[in-house]
Amino acid sequence: MPGSLESRRVVVIGGSAGIGLAVARLAAAAGAHVCIGSSDSGRVARAVSALGGKASGRAIDVRDEASVAAFFAAAGPVDHLVYTAGDWGSFRAPRPVAELDLEAAGAVFAVRFWGALATIKHAAPHLAEDGSITLTDGVVAHRPRKAAPLSTAMAGAVEHLTRALAVDLAPLRVNAVCPGLVLTGVWDDIPEAERDERLRRMTGHQPLPRAAMPDEVARAYLYLMTGTYTTGQVLVVDGGRTLV
């Protein structure tokens, strides 16, 4: 049935943790056959076992085109592709422009932008015409931070890639989710008191003055997969952060 995930094949790259794992869980609960991928095979195995039922998964390193090609050769037909893969090393070390190591600067784009493009390149031949691709960026696209211009440029590039691919790959639908702060494992290695204080500082002024739970953001991906007349859109799920 159009607009339903029942028995549809959903691939979530970045599905072993955080927002991607929440998307995988909701899609599986909606009756989809879910296949997740990420670079750490142990993490993939643990997530597949937590998802249970019809879920499957395998390792993929989106920085390695051969690994991406092998993943999709093995995955077979795909109805919906969701991309939430993200690494945090380069994001945690913001630099003023005058101190940028230009060779290292490319790392900011490696997983979130180039990894997404490699994934789409190798998934495209397997994607159903009435299917969808949903990418991920973040509110840093719209709210630049001091010493992090590349993060804003990269997130904006994902949004423009989304619009371009919605035209280029039509009638396949291509959209993106732009989350605000989300309580995923990326916050786990910050001591609790410091984390709570930082979250209060970063979200206290928002209309919804808190960070999101992963499931609250995952619902946006479910809509974009099943919203059969929606393409080229960026769905901002940020508790109102970009309004104020």
Ligand SMILES: NC(=O)c1ccc[n+]([C@@H]2O[C@H](COP(=O)([O-])OP(=O)(O)OC[C@H]3O[C@@H](n4cnc5c(N)ncnc54)[C@H](OP(=O)(O)O)[C@@H]3O)[C@@H](O)[C@H]2O)c1
């Ligand atoms: N959390 C937030 O507050 C927030 C806010 C705005 C935007 N976002 C965006 O949302 C996306 C997901 O964030 P998250 O918080 O859910 O992150 P997360 O919990 O760290 O999950 C990231 C996922 O990406 C996978 N991954 C990392 N490097 C990979 C690679 N080279 N190849 C394949 N998979 C790889 C990880 O698994 P492996 O380690 O096994 O590879 C993991 O499954 C990111 O693009 C992030 O920028 C997050």
